[in-house]
Amino acid sequence: MNGMEKDHYFMGLAIEEAQKAAQKGEVPIGAIIIQGDRVIARAHNLRETTRNAVTHAELLAIQQACEALDNWRLEDTKLYVTLEPCPMCAGAILQSRIPHIVYGARDSKAGCVDSLYRLLNDERFNHQCEVTENVMADECGGLLTQFFRDLRARNKNKRKTQA
Amino acid sequence: MNGMEKDHYFMGLAIEEAQKAAQKGEVPIGAIIIQGDRVIARAHNLRETTRNAVTHAELLAIQQACEALDNWRLEDTKLYVTLEPCPMCAGAILQSRIPHIVYGARDSKAGCVDSLYRLLNDERFNHQCEVTENVMADECGGLLTQFFRDLRARNKNKRKTQA
Numbered sequence: 001m002n003g004m005e006k007d008h009y010f011m012g013l014a015i016e017e018a019q020k021a022a023q024k025g026e027v028p029i030g031a032i033i034i035q036g037d038r039v040i041a042r043a044h045n046l047r048e049t050t051r052n053a054v055t056h057a058e059l060l061a062i063q064q065a066c067e068a069l070d071n072w073r074l075e076d077t078k079l080y081v082t083l084e085p086c087p088m089c090a091g092a093i094l095q096s097r098i099p100h101i102v103y104g105a106r107d108s109k110a111g112c113v114d115s116l117y118r119l120l121n122d123e124r125f126n127h128q129c130e131v132t133e134n135v136m137a138d139e140c141g142g143l144l145t146q147f148f149r150d151l152r153a154r155n156k157n158k159r160k161t162q163a
Numbered sequence: 164m165n166g167m168e169k170d171h172y173f174m175g176l177a178i179e180e181a182q183k184a185a186q187k188g189e190v191p192i193g194a195i196i197i198q199g200d201r202v203i204a205r206a207h208n209l210r211e212t213t214r215n216a217v218t219h220a221e222l223l224a225i226q227q228a229c230e231a232l233d234n235w236r237l238e239d240t241k242l243y244v245t246l247e248p249c250p251m252c253a254g255a256i257l258q259s260r261i262p263h264i265v266y267g268a269r270d271s272k273a274g275c276v277d278s279l280y281r282l283l284n285d286e287r288f289n290h291q292c293e294v295t296e297n298v299m300a301d302e303c304g305g306l307l308t309q310f311f312r313d314l315r316a317r318n319k320n321k322r323k324t325q326a
Contacts, residue, residue, distance in 0.1 A: 052226055053235035053259035054217075063215055072216035087282055088254025091275075095251050096216035109289070112254075116287055117280070119250055124279055126272070 007080075007102055010034060011136045014080045014104070017044040017057065018143050024049055028143045031057035031081040033065040033074065033098075040077070041065040057081060058089035062096050073097045082140035084111035084133070090119040093129055100130040104140025170243075170265055173197055174299045177243045177267070180207040180220065181306050187212055191306045194220035194244040196228040196237065196261075203240070204228040220244060221252035225259050236260045245303035247274030247296070253282040256292055263293040267303025 001009060010032050017030025021044035033041040041064035046055040058081050065074050074096045084107040085093065093101060101120070103113065112119045113131055120129040164172060173195050180193025184207035196204040206223035210216065221244050228237050237259045245267040248256065253275040256264060264283070266276065275282045276294055283292040 051235050052229040054255050066215045072214050091251025091254050092217050
């Protein structure tokens with residue numbers, strides 16, 4: 001596989017994770033961490049299921065990867081995530097020293113990699129991270145659009161039933 | 164207790180947490196979360212012990228509080244932390260909707276509440292958080308200064324023994 005094929009392959013796995021989230025009624029965001037060509041972590045957003053504010057896909061994947069490598073430094077790894085990370089997850093990427101992330105769709109409301117801030121490229125922090133964006137962005141964003149469309153339709157039906 | 168006495172009392176508990184971290188060889192940072200006058204979470208930095216990059220005091224305390232309230236929304240709570248939060252922890256404060264934080268010392272290298280960014284007061288995010296800084300800052304900062312002084316001395320002795 002060349003670089004682009006590899007990125008599509010692993011983003012495909014992250015999308016599978018996002019689909020698992022949707023099936024649980026969770027906002028569909030998925031993440032994968034690889035070292036070389038080996039997947040060392042896969043996770044999806046679980047905020048409603050766990051009732052725990054920090055259980056975003058990236059946070060869960062980073063914790064899995066730390067356990068897999070028995071190290072808080074995730075050297076030589078690459079994180080794939082379907083949506084541009086929020087401030088918490090961008091910060092966790094810096095904390096775990098991930099050298100490279102690949103993401104799908106931009107998040108204009110809370111994205112802190114390109115949209116609202118560029119936290120991963122701020123040289124005042126003790127780590128910077130290479131960023132590849134816009135990998136399968138339509139598929140990644142489409143999952144979110146569909147999820148919120150379905151949610152609105154369900155809520156509308158519920159209101160009708162209750163009326 | 165008036166507001167300032169209360170802040171000193173709870174920051175004192177956060178300092179006790181930071182001291183527990185130091186005893187384990189961890190960078191001494193501690194955090195407390197209260198609801199009303201009840202402590203619902205207390206935690207200290209455990210990054211080296213757990214080998215998990217996200218186990219900062221604030222992240223651990225937020226997760227404990229979510230469990231205590233069985234909710235990812237930490238409404239009517241207040242977080243006390245000895246050091247200005249990093250981007251990850253500032254982001255976690257936004258994610259968990261904590262309405263008010265109180266911190267001790269500023270962190271000029273990575274602080275994202277006042278020093279490098281003001282993430283908790285950015286109206287583009289869907290939550291903002293009231294901030295009180297400089298509560299027992301000398302005690303909080305002094306713990307860190309002493310910890311790193313001791314660490315340098317131990318490393319120097321180690322090099323001497325090995326030479």
